[in-house]
Amino acid sequence: MEIVVCIKQVPDAFEVKIDPETKRIIREGVDSIINPYDNYAIEEAIRLKERFGGTVTAISMGPPQAERALRDAMAMGVDEAILLSDMAFAGSDTLATSYTLSDGIKKLGKFDVIVCGRETFDGSTGQVGPEIAHHLNISYITYVSKIHNISDGVMECSRLMEDHYEELKACLPVLITVVKEINQPRIPSLKGMLKAKKAQINTWKSENLEGDISCYGQDGSPTRVVDVWTEQMKKDGRVIEGETEKVTDVLFDELKKLGIV
Amino acid sequence: MAAIKINHEKCTLCKLCIDACPFGAIEIRDEKLFINENCNLCGICVKTCPEGALSKEESVVSFADISSYKGIWFFAENRDDKLCPVAFEMLNAALQLKRDIGEDVAGILIGNNVKKFASELTARGADKVYVIEDSMLEHFQEETYASAMAQLIVKHKPNIVISAATMIGRAFIPAVAAKIRTGLTADCTDIGIDPETKLLVQTRPTFGGNLMAKIICRNHRPQMATIRPKMFEESSDVNNGQPDIIIEEFDKSSLLNNIAILKKERMQNTVVIQEAEVIVSGGRGVNDPKNFEMIRELADLLGGAVGASRAAVDSGWIPYPHQVGQTGRTVKPKIYIACGISGSIQHLAGMQTSDYIIAINKDPDAPIFRVANLGIVGDIFEVIPVLIKKIKEARKC
Ligand SMILES: Cc1cc2nc3c(=O)[nH]c(=O)nc-3n(C[C@H](O)[C@H](O)[C@H](O)COP(=O)(O)OP(=O)(O)OC[C@H]3O[C@@H](n4cnc5c(N)ncnc54)[C@H](O)[C@@H]3O)c2cc1C
Ligand SMILES: Cc1cc2nc3c(=O)[nH]c(=O)nc-3n(C[C@H](O)[C@H](O)[C@H](O)COP(=O)(O)OP(=O)(O)OC[C@H]3O[C@@H](n4cnc5c(N)ncnc54)[C@H](O)[C@@H]3O)c2cc1C
Numbered sequence: 001m002e003i004v005v006c007i008k009q010v011p012d013a014f015e016v017k018i019d020p021e022t023k024r025i026i027r028e029g030v031d032s033i034i035n036p037y038d039n040y041a042i043e044e045a046i047r048l049k050e051r052f053g054g055t056v057t058a059i060s061m062g063p064p065q066a067e068r069a070l071r072d073a074m075a076m077g078v079d080e081a082i083l084l085s086d087m088a089f090a091g092s093d094t095l096a097t098s099y100t101l102s103d104g105i106k107k108l109g110k111f112d113v114i115v116c117g118r119e120t121f122d123g124s125t126g127q128v129g130p131e132i133a134h135h136l137n138i139s140y141i142t143y144v145s146k147i148h149n150i151s152d153g154v155m156e157c158s159r160l161m162e163d164h165y166e167e168l169k170a171c172l173p174v175l176i177t178v179v180k181e182i183n184q185p186r187i188p189s190l191k192g193m194l195k196a197k198k199a200q201i202n203t204w205k206s207e208n209l210e211g212d213i214s215c216y217g218q219d220g221s222p223t224r225v226v227d228v229w230t231e232q233m234k235k236d237g238r239v240i241e242g243e244t245e246k247v248t249d250v251l252f253d254e255l256k257k258l259g260i261v
Numbered sequence: 262m263a264a265i266k267i268n269h270e271k272c273t274l275c276k277l278c279i280d281a282c283p284f285g286a287i288e289i290r291d292e293k294l295f296i297n298e299n300c301n302l303c304g305i306c307v308k309t310c311p312e313g314a315l316s317k318e319e320s321v322v323s324f325a326d327i328s329s330y331k332g333i334w335f336f337a338e339n340r341d342d343k344l345c346p347v348a349f350e351m352l353n354a355a356l357q358l359k360r361d362i363g364e365d366v367a368g369i370l371i372g373n374n375v376k377k378f379a380s381e382l383t384a385r386g387a388d389k390v391y392v393i394e395d396s397m398l399e400h401f402q403e404e405t406y407a408s409a410m411a412q413l414i415v416k417h418k419p420n421i422v423i424s425a426a427t428m429i430g431r432a433f434i435p436a437v438a439a440k441i442r443t444g445l446t447a448d449c450t451d452i453g454i455d456p457e458t459k460l461l462v463q464t465r466p467t468f469g470g471n472l473m474a475k476i477i478c479r480n481h482r483p484q485m486a487t488i489r490p491k492m493f494e495e496s497s498d499v500n501n502g503q504p505d506i507i508i509e510e511f512d513k514s515s516l517l518n519n520i521a522i523l524k525k526e527r528m529q530n531t532v533v534i535q536e537a538e539v540i541v542s543g544g545r546g547v548n549d550p551k552n553f554e555m556i557r558e559l560a561d562l563l564g565g566a567v568g569a570s571r572a573a574v575d576s577g578w579i580p581y582p583h584q585v586g587q588t589g590r591t592v593k594p595k596i597y598i599a600c601g602i603s604g605s606i607q608h609l610a611g612m613q614t615s616d617y618i619i620a621i622n623k624d625p626d627a628p629i630f631r632v633a634n635l636g637i638v639g640d641i642f643e644v645i646p647v648l649i650k651k652i653k654e655a656r657k658c
Contacts, residue, residue, distance in 0.1 A: 229472075239637075
């Protein structure tokens with residue numbers, strides 16, 4: 001079985017801070033990591049291989065540095081890794097990102113299961129997975145929380161919706177997006193890390209892909225970010241310190257003013 | 262190719278643009294300014310440069326006649342044989358856009374036996390309702406719903422299509438946008454019309470709520486967005502004359518039909534904290550599942566629901582449906598009380614727009630205080646019991 005996992009490199013969620021003066025994201029010293037949700041996708045892809053056989057290929061679109069995310073994935077047990085990196089891909093929105101990734105996946109040849117994270121930490125649209133499925137003309141299932149079985153080209157899985165669970169059956173090939181309930185991602189072994197360090201990561205540029213070049217990057221992106229700013233923190237807030245009795249009085253009076261006690 | 266162009270003769274390497282770039286896309290290579298792949302062409306650097314050394318070049322592409330696209334559509338989500346409250350929030354958002362561009366507002370009903378909801382939508386201000394009914398649409402499925410929606414868009418060419426960013430909306434609307442090959446802005450907290458260009462201006466948080474972005478879709482139609490629940494009030498009753506209800510046949514010709522639902526099971530005691538007017542949330546500071554009783558008691562006294570941070574949920578103190586934040590629920594109650602919650606950006610992403618935020622935390626530097634209208638520096642195990650006592654006493658007299 002050919003399993004593909006899509007991963008994105010993002011700034012470390014826990015380190016992103018805002019400069020209170022300039023209201024800008026502080027990037028110095030902020031590490032890049034695998035998008036937290038994509039660790040669940042990688043883990044599930046590896047487990048599928050362990051359960052049903054096959055190979056796992058990780059694919060990422062991003063700057064050359066994203067190679068590190070792919071190496072980290074290989075350290076966990078991914079067999080092959082492809083980086084799609086080209087200035088021509090810069091400024092991609094989700095339509096262009098998904099189009100480019102689907103071209104990369106087509107170039108890989110055969111695929112049975114494509115695993116994506118539920119959403120990223122930075123863009124967090126959750127749109128790339130469903131849009132890849134469209135470009136490949138395959139079915140997809142969002143929010144998958146368990147894969148029960150794969151046999152004779154059919155996957156049985158569960159997913160988590162707002163107020164109910166579902167069990168579904170899907171003919172391969174299929175794309176799934178996974179939620180964190182699906183597994184507990186493994187810590188890479190030392191052997192895995194050594195192997196990943198030496199592994200060959202293929203980088204493909206736009207000319208290596210067969211798609212329509214006008215669908216890549218900014219030109220292939222219908223949306224434009226026209227402004228960004230950091231959210232102003234509430235200015236009228238006040239913070240009260242002091243004796244428990246005193247601060248609780250303030251709190252109680254406020255709740256009274258708000259009309260709920 | 263669209264790009265940011267650098268005039269190296271004008272550039273003084275003052276690095277102001279490097280600091281200003283939110284994406285870390287500008288660097289110095291070989292003593293020259295260089296723009297790397299992280300660039301999103303947002304143009305912030307162009308505005309920052311004091312020397313006018315940077316400019317934005319848009320590629321000129323001509324598109325099919327976009328002015329023939331008319332109308333403001335919203336997806337009227339229904340579940341368990343009921344219209345969801347978000348359907349009326351979307352209707353209201355659409356009506357606000359109508360004020361600015363004067364185009365008709367149409368609701369989209371997809372499902373089995375959903376025609377009956379049409380009059381509820383027209384009674385609250387929709388000019389039209391398009392209905393696609395089919396037994397295949399009885400249960401939500403990405404592919405069937407996306408096909409139905411795309412089919413309507415191709416036929417009737419709306420200018421704007423919005424849907425709530427619920428799990429269902431976020432699951433199938435991206436496939437609709439991809440089928441139509443148009444842009445889709447996710448998870449908006451606000452939408453409006455630019456007075457000059459008449460384009461839909463879509464505001465959304467990214468980086469877990471840290472960075473706000475304004476996004477437009479200039480050359481493709483429809484302009485599509487998913488909108489966070491609770492950002493718009495529900496529309497109220499209006500008298501809208503004769504409702505116009507259009508029934509469409511579901512075209513199944515392009516369906517892959519690869520997926521079947523075997524079983525659907527309601528979650529036990531699901532709590533819908535999104536509906537509550539008051540939410541009292543507990544975090545890691547609550548320290549123990551037993552202590553959540555105290556949080557629950559306060560919530561009960563205030564007629565509210567219990568929320569939680571992911572730290573509390575991951576510790577197994579309280580089930581996932583209570584989680585507030587980027588990967589939990591988005592809530593916008595009248596009053597949100599955060600107890601022993603530090604205020605990580607992911608938590609803030611789910612509650613920042615609450616009308617009034619109260620935080621109780623023993624750490625005076627906790628980031629939660631930066632969004633709180635009222636911050637109480639104190640130990641929750643001291644403050645909350647005293648508060649509960651006070652409320653009970655006040656109620657007695
Ligand atoms: C401030 C800002 C706001 C934006 N808002 C929008 C918007 O509203 N609409 C829009 O269309 N674009 C938007 N974009 C662009 C969007 O962030 C990029 O297209 C991004 O490359 C992919 O989107 P995402 O991060 O939301 O991924 P998601 O759709 O959240 O990712 C879901 C999954 O897809 C896979 N995946 C995503 N990206 C990659 C990748 N590069 N390589 C491999 N796998 C990947 C991963 O498995 C991931 O878990 C925005 C960009 C910025 C900077
Ligand atoms: C991709 C991703 C998604 C995430 N999604 C979410 C999400 O949806 N929701 C979410 O909440 N988190 C989410 N997180 C986790 C988030 O980063 C934080 O780890 C989490 O919110 C911390 O929870 P907390 O504030 O309860 O705990 P902590 O950060 O540990 O804070 C505990 C606070 O309690 C205070 N405290 C301790 N004891 C007391 C006491 N006796 N009295 C008063 N105060 C006390 C402490 O001073 C401290 O400020 C996500 C993280 C990632 C990476």
